[in-house]
Amino acid sequence: MLTWLRTRLQQGIRTIRFPRDGADFPERFRGRPQASSDLGACLFSPEEGRYNRDYRMATSTRDALVTATGEVELAHALDERVRKLFRRSLRLRSVVAGSCNGCEAELVALGNVVFDLSRFGVQFVASPRHADGIVVTGAVNRNMRRALELTYEAVPPPKLVIAVGACAISGGPFAGSPEVGTGVGGILPVDLWVPGCPPHPLTTLDGLLRLLGAIDPAESKDTVTKLS
Amino acid sequence: MSLLREPGLRNRRAIPFAAIAVEPVERFGQSVTDAVAGGWRIASLFGTPEESGRTRLVAILADDAQGELGVTSAVVGDRYPALTPACPQAHAFERELAEQCGVLPEGHPSLKPLRRHPPDHLPAGRHVAVSDREAYPFFQIAGDEVHELAVGPVHAGVIEPGHFRFQAHGEQVLFLEIVLGYQHRGVEGLLERVGRERGMLVAESIAGDTVIGHGGAYCGALEALAGTRTTPRGQTIRAIALELERLANHIGDLGAIAADIAFQPAASYLGRMRGECLNLLMTLSGNRYGRGLVRPGGAAFDLTPAMAAEMRDRLQRLRAELDPALTLLFETASVQARLEGVGVVPRSACVEYGFVGPVARACELPRDVRHDHPWGIFRFAHIPVATMWAGDVLARALVRRLEIQRSLEFTIEQLGALPKGPVRVDCGPLRPSELAVAMVEGWRGEIVHVVITDDAGRVRRHKVTDPSFHNWTALGLAMPGNEISDFPLCNKSFNLSYAGHDL
Numbered sequence: 138m139l140t141w142l143r144t145r146l147q148q149g150i151r152t153i154r155f156p157r158d159g160a161d162f163p164e165r166f167r168g169r170p171q172a173s174s175d176l177g178a179c180l181f182s183p184e185e186g187r188y189n190r191d192y193r194m195a196t197s198t199r200d201a202l203v204t205a206t207g208e209v210e211l212a213h214a215l216d217e218r219v220r221k222l223f224r225r226s227l228r229l230r231s232v233v234a235g236s237c238n239g240c241e242a243e244l245v246a247l248g249n250v251v252f253d254l255s256r257f258g259v260q261f262v263a264s265p266r267h268a269d270g271i272v273v274t275g276a277v278n279r280n281m282r283r284a285l286e287l288t289y290e291a292v293p294p295p296k297l298v299i300a301v302g303a304c305a306i307s308g309g310p311f312a313g314s315p316e317v318g319t320g321v322g323g324i325l326p327v328d329l330w331v332p333g334c335p336p337h338p339l340t341t342l343d344g345l346l347r348l349l350g351a352i353d354p355a356e357s358k359d360t361v362t363k364l365s
Numbered sequence: 366m367s368l369l370r371e372p373g374l375r376n377r378r379a380i381p382f383a384a385i386a387v388e389p390v391e392r393f394g395q396s397v398t399d400a401v402a403g404g405w406r407i408a409s410l411f412g413t414p415e416e417s418g419r420t421r422l423v424a425i426l427a428d429d430a431q432g433e434l435g436v437t438s439a440v441v442g443d444r445y446p447a448l449t450p451a452c453p454q455a456h457a458f459e460r461e462l463a464e465q466c467g468v469l470p471e472g473h474p475s476l477k478p479l480r481r482h483p484p485d486h487l488p489a490g491r492h493v494a495v496s497d498r499e500a501y502p503f504f505q506i507a508g509d510e511v512h513e514l515a516v517g518p519v520h521a522g523v524i525e526p527g528h529f530r531f532q533a534h535g536e537q538v539l540f541l542e543i544v545l546g547y548q549h550r551g552v553e554g555l556l557e558r559v560g561r562e563r564g565m566l567v568a569e570s571i572a573g574d575t576v577i578g579h580g581g582a583y584c585g586a587l588e589a590l591a592g593t594r595t596t597p598r599g600q601t602i603r604a605i606a607l608e609l610e611r612l613a614n615h616i617g618d619l620g621a622i623a624a625d626i627a628f629q630p631a632a633s634y635l636g637r638m639r640g641e642c643l644n645l646l647m648t649l650s651g652n653r654y655g656r657g658l659v660r661p662g663g664a665a666f667d668l669t670p671a672m673a674a675e676m677r678d679r680l681q682r683l684r685a686e687l688d689p690a691l692t693l694l695f696e697t698a699s700v701q702a703r704l705e706g707v708g709v710v711p712r713s714a715c716v717e718y719g720f721v722g723p724v725a726r727a728c729e730l731p732r733d734v735r736h737d738h739p740w741g742i743f744r745f746a747h748i749p750v751a752t753m754w755a756g757d758v759l760a761r762a763l764v765r766r767l768e769i770q771r772s773l774e775f776t777i778e779q780l781g782a783l784p785k786g787p788v789r790v791d792c793g794p795l796r797p798s799e800l801a802v803a804m805v806e807g808w809r810g811e812i813v814h815v816v817i818t819d820d821a822g823r824v825r826r827h828k829v830t831d832p833s834f835h836n837w838t839a840l841g842l843a844m845p846g847n848e849i850s851d852f853p854l855c856n857k858s859f860n861l862s863y864a865g866h867d868l
Contacts, residue, residue, distance in 0.1 A: 140689075144689045144690060147686065148637075165651035165666065166647060167651045167652060167657070181652070183666075231524075232519055233523075233526050233548070235549070235550050236525070236548065237864045238525050238548075238862065238864045239574070239576075243653070245522075249633070249636040249640060250636065251637055251640055261522065261523055263521035276550065278547075279549075280482070281548075284526065309570070310567045310569075311551070314550055314555050317551065335573065
């Protein structure tokens with residue numbers, strides 16, 4: 138018991154004060170592209186261009202991801218009726234459909250003590266029947282398309298669809314393979330688009346909180362937490 | 366076996382494709398079977414279409430004791446006598462071959478679809494009937510009080526898709542059949558078509574938790590075919606990234622094992638520390654999984670002395686924080702009791718089926734590419750191979766604990782003594798009509814990329830074998846006799862890749 142308590146004290150409190158404080162990324166972090174691009178198809182590789190360290194990129198429409206200047210119109214809050222339903226409790230079901238498992242690894246990371254997704258009332262649940270929406274990762278390949286559609290049908294309305302990662306938005310690195318499509322956009326109505334390969338957990342969290350109206354769009358951050 | 370050794374194939378040494386023996390198919394089967402009986406392993410076995418409208422079977426065999434690779438081949442039409450009855454190591458490879466190349470291995474005892482897709486490596490002019498993707502002949506056990514349980518492809522957590530079919534008597538599992546292919550994206554076909562720059566990004570997306578491992582194998586094969594001599598500094602930075610990847614995944618998985626047995630303190634501490642390893646990769650490469658770092662010819666990012674010193678400090682701090690968390694996990698009696706004796710993989714099965722990585726090492730088989738077929742900096746800086754003997758969940762966890770400690774020591778040491786010189790050199794065009802094999806000890810085990818070029822130096826065949834390709838069979842073998850409720854724990858102790866298997 139003493140060992141347990143000692144270890145607990147050694148570990149300290151590690152949860153970051155997001156979104157009250159902003160986040161500081163290391164120098165090489167590849168955030169939002171600096172020039173014109175389609176963030177939905179961008180694989181954020183060093184070869185594709187230059188990036189700034191801004192992690193905020195999630196949008197409400199597919200078109201908003203296509204930028205001529207590098208600036209994007211970030212996601213706005215859901216309409217009042219739906220937002221009231223989900224603001225304090227949003228239950229999501231993850232559907233993986235032709236991914237590399239990178240995006241899922243970052244979704245799992247959202248649940249660790251650093252990001253602690255559940256403090257915002259957002260949780261991943263085991264059954265679509267218990268869910269308010271689905272989070273889709275992967276390019277929607279042939280072998281998962283039916284399972285994706287059945288899972289969506291099983292979620293009671295009103296329901297959200299959140300597309301996470303380049304694959305779910307555009308097919309990502311796999312676009313052009315006969316085994317995959319071009320993401321979830323042509324199949325289900327998407328409410329939030331989170332670009333990245335994979336998106337940093339804070340990119341996804343920022344998008345979710347904007348969708349729920351928990352981040353003031355006009356607010357800027359004075360304090361930042363160093364993510365190192 | 367001298368025939369196998371004849372071309373002088375090694376990890377990352379290219380040979381002319383014409384130097385590979387073409388044996389009559391019965392002799393080919395006998396060569397492979399004899400080699401495996403003599404202690405070799407099948408590292409890869411695949412088909413590539415020939416202009417004649419037939420299929421060339423190529424077998425890559427590994428002699429771990431000598432650090433050598435053997436190779437042989439045969440040309441077949443639409444069928445050939447299966448190797449599996451005499452050589453079980455070939456079982457998954459032959460299922461894959463049947464599916465990709467439309468070639469029937471006659472006499473295969475369990476010729477079921479592997480990934481459920483139409484053939485994508487057929488010779489020109491050949492057609493085969495397309496089968497229904499959803500049809501799958503499950504093994505079933507009949508009897509009073511025997512019941513069947515189906516799980517997936519959509520799982521309870523944030524997990525990749527796969528289907529598990531249990532035949533159970535009460536809580537006791539009698540048989541587990543694992544059906545995969547739900548993550549199939551056509552990776553090999555893409556790698557053969559899209560060119561080097563895009564191919565690099567596809568290779569980094571074979572398994573998103575093994576970006577450095579697969580990226581390194583991809584580059585290793587191209588560099589061997591181009592005759593590129595990478596620099597010590599580039600090799601060292603790649604090796605540091607590979608060990609950081611191993612650290613992140615091993616630490617994360619031990620945390621997940623703790624979570625599966627409801628031991629929350631270790632689960633949350635280790636979950637957080639996994640993130641610290643990812644953040645170190647982000648400092649180095651700009652991405653938490655190391656995307657963008659490994660590139661043909663070396664590494665895309667160098668380390669300044671200040672960055673190397675900072676990363677070293679952070680790793681030392683991590684080591685200090687990790688020790689008490691791991692001690693808490695492994696020295697709590699109830700944790701030990703829960704992990705011991707669950708999900709046992711017999712050593713004989715590891716030998717028979719050719720399992721790799723921590724699964725084999727937990728059965729006292731010291732298989733480790735870094736040790737057996739060393740490449741780059743691993744030829745000079747040796748990491749001791751960690752083994753246990755019981756083959757259960759606890760043994761696999763203990764192997765990972767040892768590997769965490771050794772990878773920490775390795776990375777801290779290497780960051781303090783980076784070789785001088787450039788981090789990347791030019792990687793020129795690929796030589797025509799050659800074959801190269803690049804192997805990497807990823808955190809799950811042996812990753813193999815085989816690349817064959819055509820007479821114009823283009824990629825003609827790119828064969829990828831993720832360690833999960835071998836080890837999913839081990840999970841199926843570990844379950845019978847255990848309770849269904851032990852499955853998540855058992856599964857987590859392997860944590861195999863669906864994406865890496867499904868390609």
